Amino acid sequence: MLIRRIARPMLATAFIATGINAIRRPEQLAETTQPFVDKAKTQLPLQAADLIPSDAQVLVRINGAIHIIGGLALATGKFPRLASLTLAGVIIPTTLAGNGFWNETDLDERAEQQAHFIKNVGLLGGLLITTVDTEGKPSLAWRGRKAAAIASDKVTAVLPSTAASATTAGVLAGRASHIAEVVTERAGELAEVATERTASLSKAAAEKQAKLGERAGKK
Structure with a gap:
C-alpha cells in the first residue's frame, strides 16, 4: 500500500537523525545516562552487569547505532515489524534517561525536556501501531489457529467414524x-x-x- 511506503520513512527519520547525533556527539547524552549505568551495574546480577559498558559514551553510541539500523530497516520496509519492535524497546530507556523533565528545576529546561518526552511518547505510539501492521496478511496467531484446525481435521479423517467403529465391533x-x-x-x-x-x-x-x-x- 502506498501510504505505508510514505509513512514508514517519515517515522524512521526521527530515529535515524537521533542515532547519527548520538554517535557524533555522545557527550551530553552520556552525562545524563551515566547515573543510570552506574545504578544498573550495582543492582543487576553480575552476569548482566558485565554486559553493560562502564563508559556511558560507549552505551550511547551503541544505542545510536541501533536507532540508525532500525530506522533504515523501517524506512526501506525490510522486516518493518521487527524493526519497529526493536526501536520501541530502545526508545523507552532512552526517553527515561535523556528526557526526565521531572528532575529539572530550571523551568525552561524542564519545558524543553517535557516537549522531547511527549514527542518520544508519540513516536512510541507510531511504532506500536507498526508492529501490529500485517499489511493485510493473516497474523501469526490466526495462522497458528488455522494450522491447528487443519491438523485436527486430518487426524479426524484418518480415524474411523463412530458408525464404522460400531460395525467393526459387531463383526469382531x-x-x-x-x-x-x-x-x-x-x-x-x-x-x-x-x-x-x-x-x-x-x-x-x-x-x-x-x-x-x-x-x-x-x-
Whole structure:
C-alpha cells in the first residue's frame, strides 16, 4: 500500500537523525545516562552487569547505532515489524534517561525536556501501531489457529467414524462368538472320543489280565 511506503520513512527519520547525533556527539547524552549505568551495574546480577559498558559514551553510541539500523530497516520496509519492535524497546530507556523533565528545576529546561518526552511518547505510539501492521496478511496467531484446525481435521479423517467403529465391533463380536461355539463343539467331540478309547483300553486290559491268570493256573 502506498501510504505505508510514505509513512514508514517519515517515522524512521526521527530515529535515524537521533542515532547519527548520538554517535557524533555522545557527550551530553552520556552525562545524563551515566547515573543510570552506574545504578544498573550495582543492582543487576553480575552476569548482566558485565554486559553493560562502564563508559556511558560507549552505551550511547551503541544505542545510536541501533536507532540508525532500525530506522533504515523501517524506512526501506525490510522486516518493518521487527524493526519497529526493536526501536520501541530502545526508545523507552532512552526517553527515561535523556528526557526526565521531572528532575529539572530550571523551568525552561524542564519545558524543553517535557516537549522531547511527549514527542518520544508519540513516536512510541507510531511504532506500536507498526508492529501490529500485517499489511493485510493473516497474523501469526490466526495462522497458528488455522494450522491447528487443519491438523485436527486430518487426524479426524484418518480415524474411523463412530458408525464404522460400531460395525467393526459387531463383526469382531460375531466372529468371537462363532469361534467359541466351534471350540465348544470340538471339545465335546474330543471328550466323547477320549471316553470311548478309555473304555476300549480298559476292556482290553481286563481280557489280557484274565488270559494271563488262566495261563498261570495251568502251569
